[in-house]
Amino acid sequence: MNDLYQAVTDRIIVSLEAGVPPWICPWQHGSDGTHKNLASHKPYRGINVLLLNLQAMAEGYPDTQWLTYKQASELGAHVKKGEIGTPIVFFKFREVEDSKAETEDRKVVPMLRTYTVFNAAQIEGLPARLQEPPPDNYWSPCEEAEDILLASGASIRHGGNRAFYSPGEDVIQLPPASYFPEADGYYGTALHELTHWTGHPDRCNRPLGRRHSIDAYAYEELVAEMGAAFLCAHCRLPARLEHASYIDSWLDALKQDKRLIFVAAGAAQKAADFVLGVMQVAPSPVAEALAA
Secondary structure (H helix, E strand, C coil): CCCHHHHHHHHHHHHHHCCCCCCCCCCCCCCCCCCEECCCCCECCCHHHHHHHHHHHHHCCCCCEEECHHHHHHCCCEECCCCCCEEEEEEEEEEEECCCCCCCCEEEEEEEEEEEEEEHHHEECCCHHHHCCCCCCCCCHHHHHHHHHHHHCCEEEECCCCCEEECCCCEEEECCHHHCCCHHHHHHHHHHHHHHHCCCCCCCCCCCCCECCECHHHHHHHHHHHHHHHHHHHHCCCCCCCCHHHHHHHHHHHHHCCCHHHHHHHHHHHHHHHHHHHHHHCCCHHHHHHHC
C-alpha cells in the first residue's frame, strides 16, 4: 500500500521549497474562497484544503467547487475526456486489539484513506442551476474580518510597530491600522494573531511545548499561518505568509515527520472552527447595520 502520509507530505515539501505556501487560497474572487463539494455544499477541511489549493494553483482552476466521478454522474454530468482527478484524504476509524493491554481490550485507531475529486471546470453537462453565477449580494471582506474580531471577544490593543499575541496577558497587540498600506494587510495580520489567541487553555487549549522534530514556536507559527489562511478564505481576503523565516524549520521538520502537516492542519482547522463558531453565536454588528 502506498504511504499516503508520505505522499501528501512530499507534495507540501515541494510546494514550500518552491516558495508557495499551500495553505494560501489562490482565489480572490467569486462567491466564496473556500473549497466545497458541489453536490453536498459541505466545505473541505484541514489537510484537504492544502491539497485542493495545490491542484487549483497548478491547473489554474477558476472554481472552488468539486465533485467525485459518481456525484457528477448522478447529476447527469460527466468528467471531460482525459481529465485527471485530485486525490484527497479522509480518516476511517477501525477497532484493533491493544497489544499492550493485559486483557483483550480493543482500541480505535484512525486509518488514512483517499478518494478522488474533480474540479467543476473539469466537468461537462452540469445542470444549469449549478452553473448559474451566485447572486451579487453585498459582501465586504474587511467588514467580515472586523465582525470576526469583534465577535471573538478577544482583547486587542493598538500601538507600536509589532504584532503579537501575549499568552500571559491574553492580549493581542497590533500596530495601528493606519500603519498598514492596505486594509487587507491589517486584517490578515489580525486574523493570524487571533489564531494564536485560540491556543489559550479556555479555548482550543493548544499549549506550547516541544514536539518531535520541531521547535514549539515553529509549530505554533505553522498552525497560525494555516488557521489565518482558512479565516482569510472565509472572509475572501488575500492571505499572505506572515513568518517566512520559519520555512526552513518547517521543511526540516516535515522531512523528519510525515504526520506533522496533518496534525498542524487539524489544529489550524480547529482554531478556525472555534473562531467562526464564536462568531456565529454572537451578533454581527455589520449584518445588523445592513438589515436596519
